[in-house]
Amino acid sequence: MKRREFLLGSGAAAGAFGLGALGVAANMSELVVQPASYALRDTVTSGMVSLSPDAPPPVLYGKQGEVMHLPVRNALADYTAMHWHGLRIPNDMDGVPYLTQMPMAQGEVFPYTFTPPDAGTYWYHPHCMTMEQMAHGLTGVMVIAEAEDPGFDSEQVINLRDFRLDENDQFLPAFTRRGAARSGTFGNVHTANWQNQPVYDHAAGGLVRLRVVNTDTTRIYKLHLQHGAARVIAWDGHPVAVDIPVPSAADPMLVGPGQRVDFAVAMPQNEGKVVELMAKFPGQPHQAIARLRAVGASAGRELRELQPLPPNPVARPDLANAELHEFVFGWTPEGGAPDNGFCGSLGENFWSINRKPWPGDAAQGVGPLATLEQGKSYVLRLRNESPNLHPIHLHGLVFVPLKSNLRSLPPLLTDTMLLLKDEVVEIALVADNPGDWAFHCHVIEHQKTGLTGYIRVV
Numbered sequence: 001m002k003r004r005e006f007l008l009g010s011g012a013a014a015g016a017f018g019l020g021a022l023g024v025a026a027n028m029s030e031l032v033v034q035p036a037s038y039a040l041r042d043t044v045t046s047g048m049v050s051l052s053p054d055a056p057p058p059v060l061y062g063k064q065g066e067v068m069h070l071p072v073r074n075a076l077a078d079y080t081a082m083h084w085h086g087l088r089i090p091n092d093m094d095g096v097p098y099l100t101q102m103p104m105a106q107g108e109v110f111p112y113t114f115t116p117p118d119a120g121t122y123w124y125h126p127h128c129m130t131m132e133q134m135a136h137g138l139t140g141v142m143v144i145a146e147a148e149d150p151g152f153d154s155e156q157v158i159n160l161r162d163f164r165l166d167e168n169d170q171f172l173p174a175f176t177r178r179g180a181a182r183s184g185t186f187g188n189v190h191t192a193n194w195q196n197q198p199v200y201d202h203a204a205g206g207l208v209r210l211r212v213v214n215t216d217t218t219r220i221y222k223l224h225l226q227h228g229a230a231r232v233i234a235w236d237g238h239p240v241a242v243d244i245p246v247p248s249a250a251d252p253m254l255v256g257p258g259q260r261v262d263f264a265v266a267m268p269q270n271e272g273k274v275v276e277l278m279a280k281f282p283g284q285p286h287q288a289i290a291r292l293r294a295v296g297a298s299a300g301r302e303l304r305e306l307q308p309l310p311p312n313p314v315a316r317p318d319l320a321n322a323e324l325h326e327f328v329f330g331w332t333p334e335g336g337a338p339d340n341g342f343c344g345s346l347g348e349n350f351w352s353i354n355r356k357p358w359p360g361d362a363a364q365g366v367g368p369l370a371t372l373e374q375g376k377s378y379v380l381r382l383r384n385e386s387p388n389l390h391p392i393h394l395h396g397l398v399f400v401p402l403k404s405n406l407r408s409l410p411p412l413l414t415d416t417m418l419l420l421k422d423e424v425v426e427i428a429l430v431a432d433n434p435g436d437w438a439f440h441c442h443v444i445e446h447q448k449t450g451l452t453g454y455i456r457v458v
């Protein structure tokens, strides 16, 4: 279906997905996007956005190869749409306003239904009013379990993000013009699962699967683990097939907005001992952002008992026959305001892909940045022409980095490639999921001020 036809046709569809669809979905619990209040610090912060009135967005659990029904209801006055980051699902479930569905008005329900083909750590967030709703809290983790139990004693999800609060613990504006035109506007309250340095109990001597997700709108985390034997077992959802050094204070791991890392952690043998997830914020020493505390008598397990996670069914690109496409990410000479329709604008364009700023989510007649043939292999050359870092995210497909002009990149399957200053990275993929797939920087201020486009697979 062409974009224009879709836009014409989808008004009726949006109506059909309205309240009337509820009966069909009666056995499934709705995810209700709604206003929330929560004490992130001392005082309750109001004006938050979550899926309950007083708690963070829950971890959503699914199983590889099993259908999930996730009807989303919009109980906000603003429009919304929900995106399932990293999942290779049908295009019409991808939650991108105007591109794959119409924005959801207040009271509307969209019956998201899909079967995740891959196990791993993923997440969800709105793709309409993205800046406001994400900055105010609506970023949650999705865990898709392997078809077979990989043998951990327990798991721990850590959703990392910052909030921008004033001295009364109320929201500051989500972005500044200066930030949007540079590396983004950083939050000043660091949280893990909306908590300040939470402590989680796990069996002493047990094996914990630690799933760390950066759902921040801006911050690139520098992470490492302290006081525990650990192994990196998955990156951006997918099991790692090569040895990745465990990050250390001297060599922390860069995890950009949208990215995930899974660790296997062997808990200390002695009750009360902790393993710390450490982060380095600019101008400050490394600090713990979450702790795992050993409890009970030692389970006596060891990392070497773990089998490698089974690989996800991702097709390997045929490099000998891959066609090359180039993408340049940089500032925009044009300026002008994007037309984001019902989905919120930051009012200006600072960024571009291939020197064209995205004209806006609701802009008409915008073609894809590239059209790929279904089933064929491609190499995409991603060139960062700016001094700022950009986590470049592609929906609906998984790719593998091949090479960089600045560093050696392990061949880890991913949906989000963090481009360093002046970096040129080649990635490869098989275009095996048809549709129009959003392709953008995951620093939301960049995404909403021009650094967005889409790739079509037909």
Ligand code: C2O
Pocket (backbone or CB within 6 Å): 083, 085, 125, 127, 258, 393, 395, 438, 440, 442
């Ligand atoms: Cu996680 Cu287009 O987004």
Ligand code: CU
Pocket (backbone or CB within 6 Å): 083, 084, 085, 086, 393, 394, 395, 396
């Ligand atoms: Cu995504």
Ligand code: CU
Pocket (backbone or CB within 6 Å): 389, 390, 391, 441, 442, 443, 446, 447, 451
């Ligand atoms: Cu960016």
